[in-house]
Amino acid sequence: MSDVLLEVDDLRTCFTLPHGELRAVDGVSFRLEAGRTLGVVGESGSGKSVLARSIIGLLPAGFARRPAGRILFAGRDLRQVPESEMRRIRGREIAMIFQDPLTSLNPVMTIGRQIVQVLRQHTDLSAAQAKVRAVELLAEVGIPDPAQRVQEYAHRMSGGMRQRVVIAIALACNPRLLIADEPTTALDVTVQAQILDLLRHLQDRHRMAMILITHNLGVVAEMCDEVAVMYAGRMVEQASVANILGAPRMRYTQALLQSVPRLDSESHVRLPVIPGQPPNLIAPPLGCRFAPRCGHRLARCEKEAPSETDVGAGHRFSCWNPVEEAAHGR
Amino acid sequence: MAGSGTAHLQGNALLSAAHLVKTYKAKGGRRVQALSDVSLDIVRGETLGVVGESGSGKSTLARAILALPKPDAGAVQFEEKPVFDAKAAALRALRHRMQMVFQDPLSSLNPAHRIFDIVEMPLLVAGRSSASERRRIVADTLHSVGLDVDVVGNRRPYELSGGQCQRISIARALVLQPSLLVCDEPVSALDVSVQAQVLNLLEDAKAAFSLTMLFISHDLGVVKGISDRVMVMYLGKVCEIAPTDSLYATPRHPYTATLLASVPSLVPRRREERPTMARGETPSPLDVPSGCRFRTRCPAATERCAREEPQIQNVGRPGHFVACHHPLAVPASD
Ligand SMILES: Nc1ncnc2c1ncn2[C@@H]1O[C@H](COP(=O)(O)OP(=O)(O)OP(=O)(O)O)[C@@H](O)[C@H]1O
Ligand SMILES: Nc1ncnc2c1ncn2[C@@H]1O[C@H](COP(=O)(O)OP(=O)(O)OP(=O)(O)O)[C@@H](O)[C@H]1O
Ligand code: SF4
Numbered sequence: 001m002s003d004v005l006l007e008v009d010d011l012r013t014c015f016t017l018p019h020g021e022l023r024a025v026d027g028v029s030f031r032l033e034a035g036r037t038l039g040v041v042g043e044s045g046s047g048k049s050v051l052a053r054s055i056i057g058l059l060p061a062g063f064a065r066r067p068a069g070r071i072l073f074a075g076r077d078l079r080q081v082p083e084s085e086m087r088r089i090r091g092r093e094i095a096m097i098f099q100d101p102l103t104s105l106n107p108v109m110t111i112g113r114q115i116v117q118v119l120r121q122h123t124d125l126s127a128a129q130a131k132v133r134a135v136e137l138l139a140e141v142g143i144p145d146p147a148q149r150v151q152e153y154a155h156r157m158s159g160g161m162r163q164r165v166v167i168a169i170a171l172a173c174n175p176r177l178l179i180a181d182e183p184t185t186a187l188d189v190t191v192q193a194q195i196l197d198l199l200r201h202l203q204d205r206h207r208m209a210m211i212l213i214t215h216n217l218g219v220v221a222e223m224c225d226e227v228a229v230m231y232a233g234r235m236v237e238q239a240s241v242a243n244i245l246g247a248p249r250m251r252y253t254q255a256l257l258q259s260v261p262r263l264d265s266e267s268h269v270r271l272p273v274i275p276g277q278p279p280n281l282i283a284p285p286l287g288c289r290f291a292p293r294c295g296h297r298l299a300r301c302e303k304e305a306p307s308e309t310d311v312g313a314g315h316r317f318s319c320w321n322p323v324e325e326a327a328h329g330r
Numbered sequence: 331m332a333g334s335g336t337a338h339l340q341g342n343a344l345l346s347a348a349h350l351v352k353t354y355k356a357k358g359g360r361r362v363q364a365l366s367d368v369s370l371d372i373v374r375g376e377t378l379g380v381v382g383e384s385g386s387g388k389s390t391l392a393r394a395i396l397a398l399p400k401p402d403a404g405a406v407q408f409e410e411k412p413v414f415d416a417k418a419a420a421l422r423a424l425r426h427r428m429q430m431v432f433q434d435p436l437s438s439l440n441p442a443h444r445i446f447d448i449v450e451m452p453l454l455v456a457g458r459s460s461a462s463e464r465r466r467i468v469a470d471t472l473h474s475v476g477l478d479v480d481v482v483g484n485r486r487p488y489e490l491s492g493g494q495c496q497r498i499s500i501a502r503a504l505v506l507q508p509s510l511l512v513c514d515e516p517v518s519a520l521d522v523s524v525q526a527q528v529l530n531l532l533e534d535a536k537a538a539f540s541l542t543m544l545f546i547s548h549d550l551g552v553v554k555g556i557s558d559r560v561m562v563m564y565l566g567k568v569c570e571i572a573p574t575d576s577l578y579a580t581p582r583h584p585y586t587a588t589l590l591a592s593v594p595s596l597v598p599r600r601r602e603e604r605p606t607m608a609r610g611e612t613p614s615p616l617d618v619p620s621g622c623r624f625r626t627r628c629p630a631a632t633e634r635c636a637r638e639e640p641q642i643q644n645v646g647r648p649g650h651f652v653a654c655h656h657p658l659a660v661p662a663s664d
């Protein structure tokens with residue numbers, strides 16, 4: 001385990017709202033080795049994007065204070081790093097692809113200039129070299145006619161093209177860690193496959209580590225080594241991709257997997273949904289946060305937050321009444 | 331696709347769009363052919379799914395139908411009235427019955443407004459209901475997309491997660507109970523359970539007030555679940571359009587087959603086992619191939635494909651149309 005690149009320990013991030021503290025990320029811990037991919041899946045609003053932004057130190061407006069906990073990147077606690085140094089790390093060592101591509105591109109600057117700017121800031125390339133590299137990067141992410149397209153503005157491109165521009169910018173400096181928040185949702189499946197190939201290739205070549213936030217469990221199956229499942233600010237289960245998809249233990253993970261629309265299912269059938277609403281993160285339930293919606297809850301679940309069970313091989317989950325291992329036929 | 335024609339139109343439709351063309355000017359006087367002669371129609375209560383290549387003109391098509399903005403050429407009829415000829419006031423009235431969910435949820439919501447006001451706005455503009463009635467409608471609509479008005483009502487869009495914003499735009503579009511809903515990637519930011527909830531909601535709306543939908547998505551599983559028919563687009567043209575089951579079971583256009591084969595499966599594979607398919611370069615929309623636009627990537631392409639543009643034609647099963655000179659064979663067992 002000497003190859004750990006990122007170690008996050010009991011991370012907590014709150015927002016101060018008029019009627020209380022919203023605990024968006026509430027005690028999250030995990031580690032990630034160089035060259036590996038951690039998938040983060042889970043409920044909408046469970047804190048995946050806030051977790052990502054906490055790691056690179058770019059929280060949206062309205063956050064209360066610096067996140068609590070530890071974020072060790074290559075041995076240094078990013079929470080202690082001064083902002084000037086953090087700016088250098090962002091872009092060169094850690095890159096992030098944000099969830100909404102349009103809002104992370106500058107509307108009044110051509111995409112070519114935006115890429116050149118990043119390259120000039122973080123590498124030794126000359127202006128002329130950076131221009132050449134910008135076109136290469138666009139070609140790598142599969143944008144047709146890149147030499148022409150560098151002169152384009154973001155709002156004049158399709159959703160999927162913008163998404164690829166954002167990916168190109170993130171990859172510009174061969175980061176050691178890439179945090180990708182829904183990087184392929186705006187892409188058709190053939191372009192998606194092409195981008196996933198590219199990311200895998202970069203991982204093999206540069207041992208890039210990756211945190212991949214996605215709702216697409218097919219993408220998770222294709223790309224991830226380990227997967228973490230989030231619910232209401234907590235990581236409720238972590239395991240190898242095979243175990244999460246094939247032998248989940250925590251009840252939310254199980255329920256989530258049952259809602260996946262499949263290519264081989266019928267049209268117009270009612271899809272199974274998890275009843276009820278996610279908890280209000282300002283006043284989360286006392287016990288297990290999933291308890292109010294869980295079909296397997298015990299009396300204990302409502303009173304006491306489940307402690308983490310470690311069943312070995314990196315499989316950990318928090319649940320008082322987990323899926324029996326035998327249920328997965330092993 | 332890569333084909334033109336109107337053979338696939340059904341008639342007596344709630345919405346029909348004929349020969350839509352939209353080009354954008356690019357640098358150096360060149361033109362992007364975003365939409366080249368696309369026609370479609372949707373009957374009341376039907377859901378037409380639209381899938382296709384990124385950049386193939388799906389969003390342009392959605393906006394053209396609602397005249398946001400009008401395309402360069404073509405006509406759209408909604409409830410038997412021409413949309414593009416409508417005067418400003420009439421168009422506004424029409425828009426109450428034709429709503430759209432945009433692709434970039436966050437950037438389509440006004441950041442200065444509270445969530446409650448955003449969802450209430452269409453009701454106000456349409457002059458519907460009393461204040462207390464509006465309150466109830468907004469709360470119910472938010473509830474139906476899995477959000478609680480007391481939790482999110484006073485927040486602003488940037489204080490919500492990506493999927494929460496996406497549900498706000500769906501709520502905003504549904505609050506007037508429109509007869510037509512045009513959805514551009516409406517569920518892409520949602521976890522699969524919330525996604526299922528929203529898809530069920532749309533099915534309910536369809537049953538309750540014959541909601542008619544144009545549903546654009548890259549998720550072929552989602553499109554299969556919700557659509558009655560599916561249209562496949564490639565570089566500004568229609569490749570194939572067919573009843574959902576027929577399209578998924580027996581895709582006839584080589585591009586449709588490529589798409590279906592690229593869907594990642596749920597079975598994890600070890601790194602070494604993951605295939606790296608050669609998928610070919612997407613041609614530039616600034617300089618589209620002659621004949622069939624898919625021919626540069628098509629395994630079945632012949633010299634005829636470069637010469638002649640395929641026309642949309644019926645193949646075999648009723649309602650199954652394809653624009654291809656060499657449509658794929660239907661498996662013998664079929
Ligand atoms: N700037 C902010 N101010 C207040 N609350 C916020 C802010 N940003 C996010 N939140 C809240 O924090 C919680 C976590 O949000 P986050 O964006 O991390 O969710 P997510 O897991 O990424 O969801 P999604 O899958 O929908 O993108 C949500 O409940 C959201 O409403
Ligand atoms: N405002 C604009 N100005 C110039 N070109 C544009 C504009 N909007 C779209 N385009 C171009 O038109 C083509 C079609 O774009 P459109 O957004 O309709 O594609 P799409 O099918 O929705 O793709 P995606 O799946 O990536 O969202 C693309 O080549 C795009 O770059
Ligand atoms: S066979 Fe010809 S017409 Fe058919 S998709 Fe291929 S290139 Fe197009």
Ligand SMILES: [Mg+2]
Nearest residue numbers: 049099491492
């Ligand atoms: Mg998010």
Ligand SMILES: [Mg+2]
Nearest residue numbers: 158159389433
């Ligand atoms: Mg689009």
